[in-house]
């Protein structure tokens with residue numbers, strides 16, 4: 001399934017962002033990297049020791065020097081991709097960088113596809129799939145916590161945990177299969193119980209990984225946080241306060257905000273995608289009515305609802321909201337004007353956009369509502385993504401089914417084995433190594449089939 005190094009092409013790409021900068025990086029990977037680099041550097045690459053930098057010129061097909069810079073040479077398997085590779089650091093202009101790339105392409109390299117270097121690293125066994133995904137997470141991380149989670153995934157913590165769970169399962173399956181194949185070789189009666197407890201242990205690992213799905217989504221996409229409430233209570237003022245600059249228009253005219261406004265903030269490592277909405281009331285005109293409809297749609301898709309009310313006014317009847325799973329926090333704003341007695345029993349964060357009071361309590365309330373504690377983020381913390389979630393859910397379904405079948409004093413070992421195999425495949429999808437060869441290996445090595 002894995003293409004051999006010989007069968008692979010040599011790919012080249014600009015690895016630094018397109019734009020004018022101090023330096024740029026052009027990267028090659030594949031079996032012909034060094035001969036190709038020799039063609040454009042007049043033989044410098046093959047003469048160079050791996051892991052060293054060397055100054056050289058890059059020439060195009062016509063023999064003109066297009067740039068000069070630093071060359072590094074990597075020899076398989078000691079490289080990111082596991083293949084021979086070249087990196088050239090040149091001057092960071094768009095045209096000069098493109099000309100260097102063209103020189104490599106006309107010397108025999110082909111343009112790399114998106115993610116192809118990382119894909120090759122995976123195919124060479126340098127990274128598992130979760131680590132490859134960690135590379136992407138690292139690049140797109142918006143907060144320190146997201147960065148830490150990406151680092152942890154890149155270090156292979158998630159891959160290791162799923163691989164361990166999978167190995168455990170493989171062993172249970174091997175037991176079961178041996179039993180199916182050689183029923184005359186009585187396996188002692190405790191085996192059934194042992195088998196169940198092993199499968200249950202894997203199920204519990206799967207469940208604990210699944211429990212990190214929300215955190216994973218929050219870290220990668222941010223918490224969709226919708227600020228809503230009656231007109232003129234200070235929703236836009238709250239957005240501006242949290243952002244630290246005057247993003248939304250604030251005025252004493254009710255119905256100021258007509259469209260939704262979205263901005264992201266970083267709350268102690270927690271990315272919040274704040275959405276300011278139009279105040280909900282009987283619409284004055286069609287534009288306001290559309291704004292209010294948008295508010296309702298935002299509420300439907302929210303993770304967190306910040307309901308703002310005016311503390312100085314009498315408490316209105318509770319707002320009727322569309323069905324939502326979102327956490328809800330009531331914010332009593334304008335406490336600088338005093339609090340109306342009707343709010344006395346209200347469980348709310350007391351706030352004043354004007355005086356700047358209540359920020360810490362609000363931040364605390366948000367972290368509590370989302371059960372998001374920075375302290376939980378040790379070096380080994382994992383936060384799964386939706387691909388992992390789908391595979392884990394699939395694994396959970398089959399593990400649960402297998403447990404039920406095994407419960408029945410092993411009446412249907414074949415059916416249980418089918419479920420275990422499905423669970424095994426689902427778990428194998430996570431690090432990206434679905435393979436049946438190793439199952440056979442385990443059976444042969446542990447049960448001495450030849451006897």
Ligand SMILES: Nc1nc2c(ncn2[C@@H]2O[C@H](COP(=O)(O)OP(=O)(O)OP(=O)(O)O)[C@@H](O)[C@H]2O)c(=O)[nH]1
Nearest residue numbers: 231232233234235236237251255256257279353354
């Ligand atoms: N005294 C006082 N006034 C405030 C406070 N927060 C907001 N305001 C004032 O309340 C008025 C309405 O503020 P906005 O932020 O525009 O209110 P909104 O909820 O976005 O209003 P709409 O967009 O019209 O629904 C403005 O005049 C603000 O200056 C506060 O904490 N104290």
Ligand SMILES: [Mg+2]
Nearest residue numbers: 235236256257
């Ligand atoms: Mg507003």
